Amino acid sequence: MRAPGYHPLWDWYFVSLVHLRDIPGARSATKHSAEMSHELQIFALHPDHPPDPGDIQSLRALVPVNICQQFLAQNDPNALQKIER
Numbered sequence: 001m002r003a004p005g006y007h008p009l010w011d012w013y014f015v016s017l018v019h020l021r022d023i024p025g026a027r028s029a030t031k032h033s034a035e036m037s038h039e040l041q042i043f044a045l046h047p048d049h050p051p052d053p054g055d056i057q058s059l060r061a062l063v064p065v066n067i068c069q070q071f072l073a074q075n076d077p078n079a080l081q082k083i084e085r
Contacts, residue, residue, distance in 0.1 A: 011065040013066070014059055017083050019076060036070040038079040 018039050020029040029039075045051055046060035047077040073079035 007044065010044050010047040010062070011046075012051055013044045014041075014045055014051075014061060015083070016041040017079060019079070020070065032070045035072050037072050038076075039070045040067060040083055041065060042067040049054075 001013045001015050002011050003013055006013075006083060013018050018041075020031055020036055020039060022028055043061035043063075046062055049058065049060040052058040071079075071082070
């Protein structure tokens with residue numbers, strides 16, 4: 001996501017929304033509380049490495065993470081709607 005003006009040094013951010021359901025063969029998600037269903041993460045991207053939208057390997061995240069927030073949503077479309085607002 002490009003958001004110029006939010007910070008004087010960088011314009012690009014990586015926005016990630018993931019469900020916290022169990023996936024066969026994968027480690028269970030670490031939930032802040034049992035009722036959490038989704039997690040939003042937002043990272044600022046390094047200003048010297050502009051992202052290539054077609055290449056996820058081009059992302060160079062700055063640390064620490066800007067936002068890492070778990071929340072409860074009825075389903076995936078509802079979670080996406082909350083984030084889009």
